[in-house]
Amino acid sequence: EDKVVQSPLSLVVHEGDTVTLNCSYEVTNFRSLLWYKQEKKAPTFLFMLTSSGIEKKSGRLSSILDKKELFSILNITATQTGDSAVYLCAVISGNKLVFGAGTILRVKS
Amino acid sequence: GAVVSQHPSRVICKSGTSVKIECRSLDFQATTMFWYRQFPKQSLMLMATSNEGSKATYEQGVEKDKFLINHASLTLSTLTVTSAHPEDSSFYICSARVRVSYNEQFFGPGTRLTVL
Numbered sequence: 001e002d003k004v005v006q007s008p009l010s011l012v013v014h015e016g017d018t019v020t021l022n023c024s025y026e027v028t029n030f031r032s033l034l035w036y037k038q039e040k041k042a043p044t045f046l047f048m049l050t051s052s053g054i055e056k057k058s059g060r061l062s063s064i065l066d067k068k069e070l071f072s073i074l075n076i077t078a079t080q081t082g083d084s085a086v087y088l089c090a091v092i093s094g095n096k097l098v099f100g101a102g103t104i105l106r107v108k109s
Numbered sequence: 110g111a112v113v114s115q116h117p118s119r120v121i122c123k124s125g126t127s128v129k130i131e132c133r134s135l136d137f138q139a140t141t142m143f144w145y146r147q148f149p150k151q152s153l154m155l156m157a158t159s160n161e162g163s164k165a166t167y168e169q170g171v172e173k174d175k176f177l178i179n180h181a182s183l184t185l186s187t188l189t190v191t192s193a194h195p196e197d198s199s200f201y202i203c204s205a206r207v208r209v210s211y212n213e214q215f216f217g218p219g220t221r222l223t224v225l
Contacts, residue, residue: 016160041218041219042202042204042216042217042219043153043216044216044220087154088153090153094156096155096158097143097155097214098155099153099154099155100152101151101152101154102152104150
């Protein structure tokens with residue numbers, strides 16, 4: 001059975017801190033790994049990673065994939081209160097998108 | 110990016126009633142739409158995959174007679190929760206895909222269903 005595991009489950013930091021969110025996976029037919037940010041409603045797309053070792057960046061967010069270790073991390077530097085959200089990792093396995101349980105991030109001012 | 114809408118955004122109903130949720134792609138044609146369910150503090154779980162003009166493919170453990178999906182056009186898919194019970198209370202999210210590449214999958218804003 002396809003499985004995506006995220007850690008930590010929740011995290012509380014102060015503004016300005018850097019955080020690293022983890023995602024590991026075991027799937028039968030890996031195609032890509034995606035990161036989403038969810039704030040009360042539907043997830044919004046952050047990154048899609050297909051190749052190992054290539055860092056994707058968007059402002060203060062960055063992510064990288066290790067296909068050998070079946071692992072990805074999402075980094076957020078200089079966190080702001082607006083970064084507070086649930087961060088979801090999802091893996092495309094075959095024709096399906098399999099989600100992890102998410103990491104709840106709370107950034108305190 | 111493309112816009113997907115859902116209606117209603119929130120619904121409260123009595124146990125035993127049926128509830129229909131609509132998912133529309135507003136500015137593109139979606140060959141495939143997906144329906145997810147999310148319980149509080151849990152992740153999205155895929156319920157079914159819906160292709161226009163054909164029967165939906167349900168995930169294991171999802172009752173197709175309880176969760177009726179109709180994808181009548183390239184811009185509209187509906188999910189009907191039949192004879193809803195309190196345990197069906199959840200956040201239902203649809204997404205629409207234009208092409209095979211998943212970064213072309215766009216999520217609707219979700220529908221919060223509460224069954225009393």
